[in-house]
Amino acid sequence: xHLAETSQKNDPLTGTxxxxxxxxxxxxxxxxxxxxxxxxxxxxxxxxRVEVLDGxxxxxxxxKGLGFSREDRDTNVQRxxxxxxxxxxxxxxxxxxxxxxxxxxxxWVRGLAGDFIEIHVATPLEVCEARDVKGLYRRARAGEIKExxxxxxxxxxxxxxxxxxxxxxxxxxxxxxxxxxRLEELGYLTPTGA
Amino acid sequence: xHLAETSQKNDPLTGTxxxxxxxxxxxxxxxxxxxxxxxxxxxxxxxxRVEVLDGxxxxxxxxKGLGFSREDRDTNVQRxxxxxxxxxxxxxxxxxxxxxxxxxxxxWVRGLAGDFIEIHVATPLEVCEARDVKGLYRRARAGEIKExxxxxxxxxxxxxxxxxxxxxxxxxxxxxxxxxxRLEELGYLTPTGA
Numbered sequence: 001x002h003l004a005e006t007s008q009k010n011d012p013l014t015g016t017x018x019x020x021x022x023x024x025x026x027x028x029x030x031x032x033x034x035x036x037x038x039x040x041x042x043x044x045x046x047x048x049r050v051e052v053l054d055g056x057x058x059x060x061x062x063x064k065g066l067g068f069s070r071e072d073r074d075t076n077v078q079r080x081x082x083x084x085x086x087x088x089x090x091x092x093x094x095x096x097x098x099x100x101x102x103x104x105x106x107x108w109v110r111g112l113a114g115d116f117i118e119i120h121v122a123t124p125l126e127v128c129e130a131r132d133v134k135g136l137y138r139r140a141r142a143g144e145i146k147e148x149x150x151x152x153x154x155x156x157x158x159x160x161x162x163x164x165x166x167x168x169x170x171x172x173x174x175x176x177x178x179x180x181x182r183l184e185e186l187g188y189l190t191p192t193g194a
Numbered sequence: 195x196h197l198a199e200t201s202q203k204n205d206p207l208t209g210t211x212x213x214x215x216x217x218x219x220x221x222x223x224x225x226x227x228x229x230x231x232x233x234x235x236x237x238x239x240x241x242x243r244v245e246v247l248d249g250x251x252x253x254x255x256x257x258k259g260l261g262f263s264r265e266d267r268d269t270n271v272q273r274x275x276x277x278x279x280x281x282x283x284x285x286x287x288x289x290x291x292x293x294x295x296x297x298x299x300x301x302w303v304r305g306l307a308g309d310f311i312e313i314h315v316a317t318p319l320e321v322c323e324a325r326d327v328k329g330l331y332r333r334a335r336a337g338e339i340k341e342x343x344x345x346x347x348x349x350x351x352x353x354x355x356x357x358x359x360x361x362x363x364x365x366x367x368x369x370x371x372x373x374x375x376r377l378e379e380l381g382y383l384t385p386t387g388a
Contacts, residue, residue, distance in 0.1 A: 049284045061276045062256055064269070075258070082255045083277050090243045092284045 009115070009187040017048070019088040020188045021081075021113050022095045022179070025106060025158065026121030027150045028136055029128035031167045031175075032097035035121060038172055039179050040095055046189065048093050053080055055098030068147045074105050081109030088113055093188070101149045103156040117186065119179065120161040125150045127168045162186065203309070203381040211242070213282040214382045215275075215307050216289045216373070219300060219352065220315030221344045222330055223322035225361045225369075226291035229315060232366055233373050234289055240383065242287050247274055249292030262341045268299050275303030282307055287382070295343045297350040311380065313373065314355040319344045321362045356380065 009018040022039070024032040036052050043050045055076075059066065062079045066072040077100045084094040100106050110116040128150070129137040140148035147153040158164075163182045165175045183189035203212040216233070218226040230246050237244045249270075253260065256273045260266040271294045278288040294300050304310040322344070323331040334342035341347040352358075357376045359369045377383035 051280060051284065062273055079256055083280065086245060086277065087280060087284060090245065090281060090284060090286050 008190065017091075017188060017190065018115060019049070019091045020093055020115040020117055020183075020186075021084045021088050021109070022093065022117050022119055022183075023084075023100070023106065023109065024095065024097045024119045024121050025100045025161075026123060027125060027128045027155055028099055028148075029131050029133050030121040030123035031165075031172075032099075032121045034172070035119075035165065035167070035175055035179070036095040036097045038176050042176060042180065043093050043189070046192075048189070049091055050093050050095065051087055053084055053094060053096045053098075055080070055096075058083070058098070068153070070102070073099075074102065077102075077105045078108065081112055084109070085113045088115055093183075099149050099155070101153065101155045103158065106158065115188070117163070117182070117188070118158050118161040119182075120158045120164045121167060122157070122164050123167045202384065211285075211382060211384065212309060213243070213285045214287055214309040214311055214377075214380075215278045215282050215303070216287065216311050216313055216377075217278075217294070217300065217303065218289065218291045218313045218315050219294045219355075220317060221319060221322045221349055222293055222342070223325050223327050224315040224317035225359075225366075226293075226315050229313075229359065229361070229366070229369055229373070230289040230291045232370050236370060236374065237287050237383070240386075242383070243285055244287050244289065245281050247278055247288060247290045247292075249274070249290075252277070252292070262347070264296070267293075268296065271296070271299045272302065275306055278303070279307040282309055287377075293343050293349070295347065295349045297352065300352065309382070311357070311376070311382070312352050312355040313376075314352045314358045315361060316351070316358050317361045 024036055026032050033054050040050045040052050058080050059076060063076045066076050077098060080096050080098055084096055087094045132138055139145045140151040149155050163178060167175060184191045218230055220226050227248050234244045234246050252274050253270060257270045260270050271292060274290055274292055278290055281288045326332055330339060333339045334345040343349050357372060359372060361369060378385045
């Protein structure tokens with residue numbers, strides 16, 4: 001990525017740096033929201049406009065009534081993508097945190113937005129299940145939740161993500177540092193000291 | 195409004211002018227989308243970030259499956275409000291064009307966003323019906339469309355809109371000029387020559 005520092009991506013209107021979508025994808029409990037919430041203040045500290053679109057919050061505001069069938073999941077992810085795109089094209093760094101299990105649907109958002117950085121929060125199923133922060137895996141194993149990603153519904157990992165974060169091997173700080181470094185390499189963030 | 199020119203509303207992050215929601219409300223065929231589309235390029239020409247959220251387009255992307263019951267209309271308007279607010283707080287001038295017939299729901303968006311400019315496109319029913327651009331009034335009168343605003347469903351006009359546009363008495367250019375003037379008065383737009 002030696003080109004990176006010479007190819008800062010700027011907005012033609014304002015001359016400031018372009019927005020982008022940082023699309024965190026991974027299993028329930030992988031750490032998507034936690035990482036997005038950890039990255040957001042750092043980016044704000046660097047003077048950037050930042051929004052976090054959390055999967056659960058977006059379901060409340062945009063997708064109430066949708067379930068977890070493939071069609072409903074796709075609709076939910078497409079809505080997040082649509083809103084993220086509106087923000088991104090107005091200079092915002094948008095961090096989304098939704099399981100977004102289907103490769104084709106994520107690729108649809110990539111095609112919509114262009115400035116799309118896919119971040120695979122690659123926490124293995126057994127680690128997510130051992131954490132079970134919301135108690136959902138236990139309920140899924142008990143058959144109380146149908147269509148649970150990783151248990152009874154597929155998760156299709158990205159084939160060529162811009163970044164993979166093995167959260168079971170890296171500290172949170174190391175994960176945040178990798179996100180920032182990747183944004184710098186891709187020209188969406190000015191390196192400090194540059 | 196003599197305070198206006200000394201109270202430009204700036205964003206604390208960037209020092210640039212704040213975003214706002216220009217909420218066009220009125221009957222079907224009143225001219226909401228037409229005016230929003232006419233105002234948008236002028237604002238862009240003044241260097242502002244602008245998004246138009248058209249009611250029909252938003253229904254497609256965010257509210258597919260919703261009908262025209264009071265509850266579904268409210269959900270649709272709340273979704274537009276939520277997305278408009280996300281954009282507005284990131285410095286965008288957001289122009290929405292949805293009938294948004296219920297006062298309480300519009301006031302909900304006002305409370306959410308703060309920077310909310312309610313523009314009543316006050317074209318009388320008989321003028322809208324005579325225009326009948328989409329042929330909807332004819333179908334509503336024939337009973338083919340239930341719950342049609344102004345015919346079989348209420349429209350609650352704003353009590354204290356920031357601006358009222360009687361499109362049947364003013365040219366399109368005059369309406370656009372009034373919107374710009376009001377934005378300047380309210381501190382959301384720098385007057386030309388200032």
